[in-house]
Amino acid sequence: MKRELKFSKMEGTGMEKKTRVAIIGYGNVGKGVELAIEQNPDMELKVIFTRRKPDTLKIRSNAKVLCITEVDKYVNDIDVAVLCGGSATDLPKQGPKLASIFNTVDSYDTHAKILDYYVSVNEAAKKAGKTSIISTGWDPGLFSLLRVIEEIALPQGKCYTFWGPGISQGHSDAIRRIPGVKDARQYTMPIDTAVRRVRAGKNPELKTSEKHWRDCYVVVEDGADLKRIEQEIKRMPYYYADYRTVVTFISEKEMAERHSEMPHGGFVLRVGKTGECHKQLMEFRLELTSNPEFTGSVLAAYARAAHRLNKEGQIGAKTVFDIAPAYLSMKSLEELRKEVL
């Protein structure tokens, strides 16, 4: 109710203030958020916080660049901070800390530890009266949202998430750590036969390794032992051992020319049954030529929502499940009903 009034009074009048955004961490996703803010005229990038020396950063926008140790000084000048650090080591520390200073949004994606992360961010945000939307982006994020939508519409069915074709940073890094490897890119690929069985409504039990194969492109140092490297990749536990893995050795030139982009994508597919025998299929699909730019774009929309929720007093940690779609949109509820419904 509260919100409805705010929307109808403030939005679309040109009188509302822009959402003032800080980016924490200027890697690929941070750059994606910076680009996304250019496409969202109701937002403005005020400052980028970095662990590097601020004057070494070349940024695209006119935002200030400051050392991450200075965040405290900006408590009153930022409506929402977009955390663009990594899930392995950055976010477990930064998430709760920054949630006690700013409204935040992040793309925390270590599935096995999300519940702990939620608890620590929730506690910090509630204590500070802030709002934090965790684990947004596309998976977790939009794919999680679609898994719910597909499940509520088809309670009797089974949901499958397929990833790829797309670059996995973690799997690429794992190959780069092998002695003799100069550079590597790994594409996660859906297995076509598995996709076909799911589409046909067979609802098979499938492990991740039965849904995907791994396509690796590797540049090696002169004189490196190709056979050993290939075996080390294929035997690497967790990352590769369980998967069909194809290794192709290429030149540095080819790597630069053909594998420098960061495409990704995938789909969330559910085949369910209604009534006695009616097969119903739902599918949400992404085909991205830049994974970090798309992730940044989704983060920007959830940043808008975090700011709005906080203005309404809805504090604590949230996930995509808590966010009504209207909070994400530049359009007012009236405009959405008129133009999009």
Added chain:
Amino acid sequence: MKRELKFSKMEGTGMEKKTRVAIIGYGNVGKGVELAIEQNPDMELKVIFTRRKPDTLKIRSNAKVLCITEVDKYVNDIDVAVLCGGSATDLPKQGPKLASIFNTVDSYDTHAKILDYYVSVNEAAKKAGKTSIISTGWDPGLFSLLRVIEEIALPQGKCYTFWGPGISQGHSDAIRRIPGVKDARQYTMPIDTAVRRVRAGKNPELKTSEKHWRDCYVVVEDGADLKRIEQEIKRMPYYYADYRTVVTFISEKEMAERHSEMPHGGFVLRVGKTGECHKQLMEFRLELTSNPEFTGSVLAAYARAAHRLNKEGQIGAKTVFDIAPAYLSMKSLEELRKEVL
């Protein structure tokens, strides 16, 4: 906040009460809702209200069947009423009237008049302290939701909704009204070349008639003038005149054997651009073998949400844009974070 407490205390304990549902109107969609409730163990169908003589209805469940004039007596026994009447003449009257008695959900789909409908239902529901979710189902409904999600993730882009292949009841009825026609089915079909242009990222301007063609199967009375009937179909304004239309005359037997189901579907497709030049594609697709059963299933999930919102004091008319995904799910927020995120 309030809601979070309720969820964690009540749900998953087996102690919570079931949502008590009434179906208003027992046509194809009403039957779909009845079937859907069987798949949602937290809901229970208490009563079906009909304009027909109650004892002439053969229903599937053990619900009571009562005359629609008796709704007032059930104010305290029903948590949410699912309105399954038509948008042309039933809902404009029933929507506001029933919103003053029950929490309601409907699939009102006359796009041009949704704003007026919203206002009249909102007023009635607010006055009565009830919650009404209007225009759910899949379009409007899930497709509207996905149009927003695609738009917020890719502000620079263009959204296309394609329908079909699927039966359109309205277009089939229009043919049936032509003298000499005994029966007819019309399939709305997406035009492949238009789909390909959109997928390629051309973002063309396309009218509905440039995205779809109409595939008609017609049974005629003995000795009917086929040429006249075909021309009357193809020249029918609004329904057919603007579209590529194919008319095939078939026998009653063939109609019964091959065209008795109610498949439908379609997709919401957006190709956008991030950064300087990165093409990003999002797509949500439905392939339904029973349109009314799927619609009923979506209505059931939004009925759950209407009941929950009302318990929280969120009254008035709502659309899919106002509903956080968690309200739709049988799972608690904790379960969603753990299992679906």
